[in-house]
Amino acid sequence: MSIQFRFLLGISLSITLTGCFSNNRHQGEKLYAQKCASCHGEQGQGLGRLIPPIAGSDYLTDHRAELPCLLRNGQNEVIVVNGVGYHNVMPGNKSLSPAQVTNLLNYIESHWGNEAAPRTISDVQAQLDKCH
Amino acid sequence: MLLNRLLLLAGLAATLAAPACTEKPKEVARLPIMGERDVVPRADGGPADTVFATVPRFRLIDQAGQPLTNQSFAGRAYVADFFFATCPGICPKMQGELLKVYHQFEKDPRVVFLSHTIDPAHDSIPVLKDYAQRLGIADASRWHFATTGAHGEPTARDTVFQLARAYFTAAQPDKEAPGGFAHNGTFALVDDQGHIRGLYDSLNPTEVARLQKELPVLLAEIDSRKGGAAKQ
Numbered sequence: 001m002s003i004q005f006r007f008l009l010g011i012s013l014s015i016t017l018t019g020c021f022s023n024n025r026h027q028g029e030k031l032y033a034q035k036c037a038s039c040h041g042e043q044g045q046g047l048g049r050l051i052p053p054i055a056g057s058d059y060l061t062d063h064r065a066e067l068p069c070l071l072r073n074g075q076n077e078v079i080v081v082n083g084v085g086y087h088n089v090m091p092g093n094k095s096l097s098p099a100q101v102t103n104l105l106n107y108i109e110s111h112w113g114n115e116a117a118p119r120t121i122s123d124v125q126a127q128l129d130k131c132h
Numbered sequence: 133m134l135l136n137r138l139l140l141l142a143g144l145a146a147t148l149a150a151p152a153c154t155e156k157p158k159e160v161a162r163l164p165i166m167g168e169r170d171v172v173p174r175a176d177g178g179p180a181d182t183v184f185a186t187v188p189r190f191r192l193i194d195q196a197g198q199p200l201t202n203q204s205f206a207g208r209a210y211v212a213d214f215f216f217a218t219c220p221g222i223c224p225k226m227q228g229e230l231l232k233v234y235h236q237f238e239k240d241p242r243v244v245f246l247s248h249t250i251d252p253a254h255d256s257i258p259v260l261k262d263y264a265q266r267l268g269i270a271d272a273s274r275w276h277f278a279t280t281g282a283h284g285e286p287t288a289r290d291t292v293f294q295l296a297r298a299y300f301t302a303a304q305p306d307k308e309a310p311g312g313f314a315h316n317g318t319f320a321l322v323d324d325q326g327h328i329r330g331l332y333d334s335l336n337p338t339e340v341a342r343l344q345k346e347l348p349v350l351l352a353e354i355d356s357r358k359g360g361a362a363k364q
Contacts, residue, residue: 037225038221038222038224038225038335039220039224039225041228047224047227047228047231047267048231048266048267048268049265049266049267049268050224050227050263050266050267051224088218088220089218089220090220091220091310
């Protein structure tokens with residue numbers, strides 16, 4: 001009885017746990033596909049010298065703290081990525097919540113050769129509070 | 133007895149296999165001609181002629197400052213689309229897809245590429261040139277980035293919107309759309325006589341693959357026309 005109970009408890013726990021995480025587990029990946037991939041490419045490869053790459057991009061590591069504001073506000077200045085200057089406008093995403101920005105950045109920063117430490121929502125929130 | 137049976141079986145197999153051998157060779161695939169067609173009675177009372185739609189007359193200037201008309205493309209196939217240089221919406225994806233097709237046919241003089249800007253007020257010739265170079269297109273005669281408004285024509289935008297409609301692409305100004313213009317990313321495949329022979333949604337990988345498969349079909353048709361004309 002007790003073994004069976006433990007077993008059931010184990011099953012129900014694992015079900016609730018995956019339930020907790022599954023909702024937002026791929027949020028970063030989904031947001032990337034919806035909002036970024038049409039310009040930056042499905043593999044973050046960019047497009048010629050028109051759209052900068054995200055994959056293996058030095059801009060991500062050099063400007064880590066500014067990225068939450070860049071995602072939210074977009075940018076329209078010349079941007080240098082891996083030694084190449086780009087001047088296309090990037091639209092902002094004002095509607096992204098701090099959690100969404102966090103998930104999106106964590107996805108970008110852990111794919112296609114990018115290997116940054118994961119961000120927490122509170123870090124991102126603090127950086128977003130300082131956006132212009 | 134056993135031999136008889138074997139012979140019977142062999143005979144059966146032969147009759148089964150025979151129709152496959154005598155079947156007519158499949159007709160060469162032909163792409164459809166898009167658009168309305170007119171039926172024009174002949175003056176001599178003979179069977180009426182069917183007149184297929186063609187791309188209307190146009191006059192453009194490309195990133196190298198070269199004028200382009202329908203005549204510039206006569207005798208060759210071309211792939212046309214509509215974009216604008218500052219487009220943050222579908223254009224990068226669309227042009228990235230066309231770039232794949234371009235690379236497949238880069239060295240094939242039988243086909244050229246033509247991208248029209250729908251924002252002639254912004255996309256001057258230097259802007260188009262910069263765009264082409266940034267996309268990696270060094271030879272303007274292989275892929276034209278062209279405008280209807282190289283000389284600041286006040287009707288340039290209307291002209292290109294009208295042209296877009298003729299290529300079955302919807303394009304219009306839209307304050308809500310990213311970049312100020314709403315348009316869809318259609319690739320139009322045009323033959324050596326100005327007929328549109330295929331329309332492909334650039335945002336759908338299957339459709340882009342279809343263009344890559346159908347372009348050689350059209351090139352073969354054009355080759356056969358040229359071969360036929362040479363014999364006459």
